Each structure stands twice: as structure tokens, then as C-alpha cells.
Amino acid sequence: xxxxxxxxxxxxxxxxxxxxxxxxxxxxxxxxxxxxxxxxxxxxxxxxxxxxxxxxxxxxxxxxxxxxxxxxxxxxxxxxxxxxxxxxxxxxxxxxxxxxxxxxxxxxxxxxxxxxxxxxxxxxxxxxxxxxxxxxxxxxxxxxxxxxxxxxxxxxxxxxxxxxxxxxxxxxxxxxxxxxxxxxxxxxxxxxxxx
Amino acid sequence: xxxxxxxxxxxxxxxxxxxxxxxxxxxxxxxxxxxxxxxxxxxxxxxxxxxxxxxxxxxxxxxxxxxxxxxxxxxxxxxxxxxxxxxxxxxxxxxxxxxxxxxxxxxxxxxxxxxxxxxxxxxxxxxxxxxxxxxxxxxxxxxxxxxxxxxxxxxxxxxxxxxxxxxxx
Numbered sequence: 001x002x003x004x005x006x007x008x009x010x011x012x013x014x015x016x017x018x019x020x021x022x023x024x025x026x027x028x029x030x031x032x033x034x035x036x037x038x039x040x041x042x043x044x045x046x047x048x049x050x051x052x053x054x055x056x057x058x059x060x061x062x063x064x065x066x067x068x069x070x071x072x073x074x075x076x077x078x079x080x081x082x083x084x085x086x087x088x089x090x091x092x093x094x095x096x097x098x099x100x101x102x103x104x105x106x107x108x109x110x111x112x113x114x115x116x117x118x119x120x121x122x123x124x125x126x127x128x129x130x131x132x133x134x135x136x137x138x139x140x141x142x143x144x145x146x147x148x149x150x151x152x153x154x155x156x157x158x159x160x161x162x163x164x165x166x167x168x169x170x171x172x173x174x175x176x177x178x179x180x181x182x183x184x185x186x187x188x189x190x191x192x193x194x195x
Numbered sequence: 196x197x198x199x200x201x202x203x204x205x206x207x208x209x210x211x212x213x214x215x216x217x218x219x220x221x222x223x224x225x226x227x228x229x230x231x232x233x234x235x236x237x238x239x240x241x242x243x244x245x246x247x248x249x250x251x252x253x254x255x256x257x258x259x260x261x262x263x264x265x266x267x268x269x270x271x272x273x274x275x276x277x278x279x280x281x282x283x284x285x286x287x288x289x290x291x292x293x294x295x296x297x298x299x300x301x302x303x304x305x306x307x308x309x310x311x312x313x314x315x316x317x318x319x320x321x322x323x324x325x326x327x328x329x330x331x332x333x334x335x336x337x338x339x340x341x342x343x344x345x346x347x348x349x350x351x352x353x354x355x356x357x358x359x360x361x362x363x364x
Contacts, residue, residue, distance in 0.1 A: 020267070020268075020271070024264055027260065027264055028260040028261070028264065031260035031263060031264075032260055035257045035258075035260070035263075036252055036255045036257055037252065039255045039257045040248060040251045040252050040255055043251065043255070044247075044251070053257075053258075056257060056258075056263075057258070057263060057266060057267075060263050060267065061266075061267045061270060061271075064267050064271075065267075065271065123243050123246060123247075124243075124246070124247050124250065126243070127243040127244065127247050128247075142240065142244060143244065143248075146240065146241045146244040146245060147244050147245060147247070147248035148248075149212070167199060167200065168199055171199040171200070171233075174236050174237065174240050175236055177239075177240045178235075178236035178239040178240050181239055181240070181243065182239065
């Protein structure tokens, strides 16, 4: 390697300081607002905390490397969720055929208030089981709509769907999940359902 | 066609989001939810999703913004370095291929003299085919054969170097 090569490498390395369009202060503020909900989204969509950690890092890296970002915060957030959704989809494709493991809801050691522990663990396990029976898109839709409180337009932007189709897709997903949850509650008694 | 929305959906959502549902909201809303399939599905679904979201959010442990920024910077630098060194590697590969070809040509042309010298040292070196014969053969078979042979001779070392460098990464 010649001296010119070394200089060229150093110049390229130095350029990466300006590679990110977003400056560090803006990024920190944006990250603090979005990282925890995004991690929860990734965790609920992929069902694995370690993979959610990796996907979170990858999502922010791709977000930073993108040439330009939407100006306002809401669109920026939707753009980040779109990247995250695509990453989860890619990850799902890679493990297609492998049975998705349910999240270990009781694995966390965070304190939960006294007498509610059993009820909360049971409710979360039921939800996890029911969600596992939904399609990936149904899970994405329900989570963004009801956990994140996103509007139909925001969901469409995050998932790359047409805004006009969200209402019907959400209606179907909600109906299916309600049926799965009711079936879970009445398991062992009469069968049947509406799905 | 069955309805897919109810005008009271937002009331139910607001009651759930504010924590009033199911114990601290008015009886009228309760009565509506019991009578409306859409709103009962909504309550059935939204309550556990929101509970799960809030609990998981509370438990979530994410890296700091500074750590994420720093990792992204390091990765960007490595990728920039890799991108910058790619043309250098290509030029090196071509140069090596040319050198190999040149060396092979010089050795072939100098082989009769080298063989004489080796024979004088008491070493019986093998006889190589006459290069003029090879050239005549190539000329006889036509130009495409000659170009093909030259391309293979040039591409093989380049492919080898690129394959080895990819494996290293």
C-alpha cells in the first residue's frame, strides 16, 4: 500500500464523520423519544429480546445512513418504524419454517405490584399465545394501532400499505384476536368461533 | 355488508387509554360495549395489548443514545474504509495478474537458455514445448481462441485474489 493509498483511506474515514445527515444532538433527542417503544415493538414482533437488541441497533444504523430524513418528527418516527418492520420481515424470512418461540413473558425480573402478578402474567401469556396465531401483518397492525396509538395514516406509512386499506385490515385482525382471546378464556368449555 | 366501524370506538379507546375502563366509566358506555360487537372486540383486544405494552416498556432495557451513536460511527468508518480500499484491491489484482503473465512469458522465452545453463550444472531439465509452436497453433485456430486464452490467464489470478479477500471479510 502506497502513501497515496493511506491518505485516501484516511480521507474516506474522516468523511464518515459527516456521513450521517443527522447531527448527534438531534439523534440523541430522537433516540430518547423512540428507542424504548421501538424495542418493545421489535421484541413483540420477533419474540426474542436478544434479536430485538440487534434489530434496534441495525434499525438506527440504517436510519442514520439514509441520505435524507423527513423533516417533522412524526414522519421521521414512521420512517424508522418502516425500516424496523422491514428488518423484522427479513429476519422472519430467514427463519421461515422454524417454529416461532413465544416470548418468555415471565423471564423478566422487573417488579410487578403484589397481588396482580398472577393475573398480569396470565393475561400476557394469553395475549402472547393469541398473537402467535396471527399473521405477521396482523400483529404489526394491532400493535401499532393499539399499543403505539398510531393513526391509520401512520400505520400505512410504517408498514408500507395503502392508507385506505388499514381500516378493513385492522377490523379483521382485531376480530380475529378477540376471538382467539375469548377461545383462550373458554378453553376446555364449548368450542367454536367467529373467525 | 357488516359495519367495520362504530361512532363510539373513540370513546372506548379514550376510556381505556385514560385507565377509566372498565371500573370507572359510566354505565351507558358499558351498556353500549355489551351491545356492540365492534366495541366489545375493541375492548377485548386493546386492554391486554396496552397492559402488555406498558409492562414491557417498563421492563425494556435499551442501550444509551451515545452508545448507539458511537457504534454507528465505528461501523460507518469501517464500511467507508472497506469501500475506499475496494478499487485499490482491484488494481492490485490486475497488476498481479499482469505480472504473473509477464513472468510466465519471460520464463517460457528464456527456458532454452536456462535449460542449457542447468544442463551445464549437471541438472537435466525437461524440454518445454516450443512457444513459437504454441503461437502458430493459436494463430491457426483463430483469434477467438487466443483472446479466450489471454482472458483466462488474466482473470484466473484476479478471481483468486477477489475470492480470497471476500473470504477474509
